[in-house]
Amino acid sequence: MAYSDKVLEHYENPRNVGSFDKDETGVATGMVGAPACGDVMKLQIKVNDKGIIEDARFKTYGCGSAIASSSLVTEWVKGKTLDEAMTIRNTQIAEELALPPVKIHCSILAEDAIKAAIEDYRIKNEPLPQVSAE
Amino acid sequence: MGMIYCDYNATTPVDESVFELMRPFFCDHYGNASSRHQVGRIAKVAIDEARNKVANAIGVQPDQIIFTSGGTESNNLALKGFAGLIPVSRLVVSPIEHASVRVPAHELAWLGWELKQPGVNSDGVVDLEDMAQLLTGKCGLVSVMLANNETGVIQPVADIVKLAQKSGVLVHTDAVQAFGKMRVDFDLLGVDALSIAGHKIYGPKGVGALVIRKGVDLMPVLTGASHERGLRAGTENVAGIVGLGEACRLVIERMNTVETHLKECSGRLETGIEALGGVIFGRKASRVPNTSYFAFENIDGPVLAARLDDLGFCVATGSACSSGKTEPSPVLDAMGVPLHLARGAIRVSLGMHSTIADIEEFLSALNQCVSSLHRSAACA
């Protein structure tokens, strides 16, 4: 399997490996994939009170392309608002890393990981829907 | 070895430059081409390069090349591989084919195929009128060699393809003897499959290829892992394949000089043979320039060959594969050559390293043997 230079670079020097305390304020966690599929990505974002993602961390169980995709994504989400981060598309990830067709699913999973993290943030931080009294 | 080798149709020495290219792949670059690591990738790259060379030499794309363990396997794969995927019907195989086509054809006949053979004229050429008749109706597959290994006679394969195309019949040609001695262009021939072997073109034994037309499918004969796009399982013989690739490249590079040289040598040889009273089989047909298949009346072939061997000349009686047997050649039989002449058959096949001086010495030795054998026959 020949990897692109970009993938190799991210694999050798991954950005933002690690974890935040998931109970810390502003931290949201998205976990996607399954060991049986050969890819599990955990993406964590730290959102400040202005709604901007100020930091991100990832841990990935997966091939070089999966690691590179999630590493890249932690770079891209930094400095973005949640809405902006939602617009990150797997096609952009795949293009940036020059992923071959058989590895496109890694970029899809990375996109899912962002969405899952953002969803987790919204669940934790948005007001609960009001239950209207009878 | 101190002998003069005149049996290039049986096999050839590996060319020095072919061997040098092969050498690193035994002890140094020894990887399994299916391994994903660096060591394996080197082997894979070498195989890809070799595949390109073979493809260029035959005028096809690399993905039309299936590497095999030699001419016999390529022929087996063509016949059984095609037959496995089409409905059983008629199979047309010439009576002058090499055993590695004839015997698989008989196997297929056992499995229900209607095996038909066209006639062969006295010059050793397959009869096209017979062919035209056999290729109509329910015919699935035909195999005719491009050049016969015993007589050297070139068969009208392109014409047979045209006849076959009218009825949608698949055509295979065994080009094992032809390739390297005449121009072989896959698309010009128009066949669906073509066999070659390394050891006839100054490459190593144990490796060959089957070239197939794009869009044509085969059932694999060797099953296992998915080598050669699932068509031929088995760890690739990297050194052999590298050798075959280079041998093919050299065939093209040297075609002109080799052809001229062989024509010169065989011209001198055949003049000499006929001057001694020898009868050359297929004389009037179009032949590859290196092969002279001949006999002398009342002189037994194996006896003459033994005498020539004593004098230092390596020749053949019939094809190498059957040289242990004492029956006359089925090829000569199909050509209608009478038994008393067929029994005397000797094949001299020249090569790159043959020289005019060798020819002169050979003719002198031949003269000696023939005279002495005629004398003893006369006295008997």
Place this chain on the structure above:
Amino acid sequence: MEQNTVNLPIYLDYSATTPVDPRVASKMIPYLTEYFGNPASRSHVYGWTAEKAVENARNEVAMLVRCDPREIIWTSGATESNNLAIKGAAHFYKSKGRHLVTEKTEHKAVLDTMRELEREGFEVTYLDVEENGLVSVDTFRSALRPDTILASVMLVNNEIGVIQPIYELGEICCQQGVLLHVDAAQATGKVEIDLQSLQVDLMSFSAHKTYGPKGIGALYVRRKPRVRLEGQMHGGGHERGLRSGTLATHQIVGMGEAFRLAREEMGVENERVRYLRDRLLAGLVQIEETYINGDLIKRVPHNLNVSFNFVEGESLIMAIKDLAVSSGSACTSASLEPSYVLRALGRNDELAHSSIRFSIGRFTTEAEIDFTIDLIRKKIGRLREMSPLWEMFKEGIDLNQVQWSAH
């Protein structure tokens, strides 16, 4: 004195293929350019020289496995030998029965051939193996039926190196009148093979797994009692009609010499290899959550197949690119599926995927083993740092209880 420096990449993939031993190469080479005759050429010395070399090599092969040289047929490799043995026997004896038995961890050359026979109307039983990779003798015995004609079980497994109980299986087959074929491609030079005492009818050999060239192999076909086969490669009648095709003298000479060296040096070499393997094992088991695949006792000393939990297979291979090793067998490593052999042991997908096969050989050095241990420790550490599964394991979470959101 062993060298302390190592050349990268370190080759630990001897089960995929081996370099041709330089002694073998120098014996082979004259038969390419000098003694190039066609061994079937009866009429001149070029042919006779080649034929003699072929028969000498046949003797060498026969001596390693203790059989009669007339029982050895040359083929283009173990894949072809397996094809010839299984199809050849099945076709010949099909009037006696149409049931075949094999086991799930066989090489693809056996499994695929069995599948092809199924398409022809034969019935095949694929036996499970135990967790240690071995075929159970009792299970095997109960799988045989009155209409069973052939069983095929490999002697040494290519992925996990375990040694199957061929002696016992042979006895059972003999009693039941079933032919036994054994793929011994991975066994020559590693275990004693004595066809005088093994009740085996057909045995496949490969040269390139035993420091010989690629593209040549052999098939043992028992003469007493006589085993019949339908040839698969038809033509000039070579090898007593069982396998036609011009014999590749240089290849055969190479295989003969390789097998001679194996016979002479196996004892000493195995001890050295065992020492190296044990050293590697000692170094690796210190890493947490490593699992050895396959029985440790009934195993050739050359093989160590290890799964590293919580680390993904492909990223692991990428991490250790200074090592030439395998994940799954060489022939199937192009696909993305986990090794079917490891799955047959009962390993889950993840452990099957994150396995490495280390295979040690004639030219492996102690320095290379030490470098390997070091490298593996470092890289596994790094990958686990990056792994969410390792994190969860360390936190005490049972991964089997987790609801994954696969897409």
